[in-house]
């Protein structure tokens with residue numbers, strides 16, 4: 001990670017702000033106090049141990065789980081209590097761990113379907129624009145979802161979000177289960193998308209991936225954001241990861 005990636009984003013222009021978020025499943029509180037912000041054009045990471053509450057945070061931002069406390073602001077609008085249909089219309093997209101593409105439809109059909117619904121904004125990518133960035137999908141545009149490799153399925157899930165008009169991509173463990181060389185390709189894709197001004201909140205179990213592609217990192221521990229810093233900050237203070245994640249860099 002070069003220092004200029006850290007420096008090139010405008011931290012005074014937040015696209016997403018989460019303040020004091022609390023959430024529960026029934027009686028079980030999972031999020032106690034999650035506060036973080038993601039600037040326009042940045043890749044930010046949310047890292048933490050299994051069960052720390054990373055996916056739950058993304059679900060609250062999307063609106064598929066209603067928070068019990070705190071506030072979520074997106075592009076200056078309070079979205080705390082909106083549904084996932086409403087947040088999609090505003091340009092928020094979650095790419096879940098299980099990818100959820102249509103296995104019986106071709107790559108092109110999957111992309112075409114994503115063009116219905118989603119955001120009303122002009123930020124939608126056309127299928128041709130997406131295929132020009134996702135070269136491995138372009139090579140397989142006639143293949144069915146079920147015939148794609150895990151990495152290609154992940155790319156298709158991200159591509160669908162862009163065709164649907166996502167301004168903010170919430171990526172939930174995009175490298176989960178992928179071979180190391182495919183992880184590298186997903187990392188390159190995230191960097192390419194960031195160069196195309198897509199804002200990304202990346203949840204990763206793989207801290208190395210988060211450090212490679214994100215500008216700023218938030219460490220979640222037992223439902224609280226306990227640390228926020230740049231890659232340079234984390235490199236300078238390795239004890240943070242050891243303390244909260246049980247891993248070294």
Ligand code: ATP
Nearest residue numbers: 025028030048049050051052053054055056057205
């Ligand atoms: P992982 O990487 O393991 O998915 P995570 O940090 O994303 O971890 P969450 O999936 O947000 O963690 O889960 C936080 C806690 O909430 C865990 O203890 C999990 O068991 C619990 N949990 C998650 N989903 C539900 C649910 N639908 N009902 C009840 N409890 C849940």
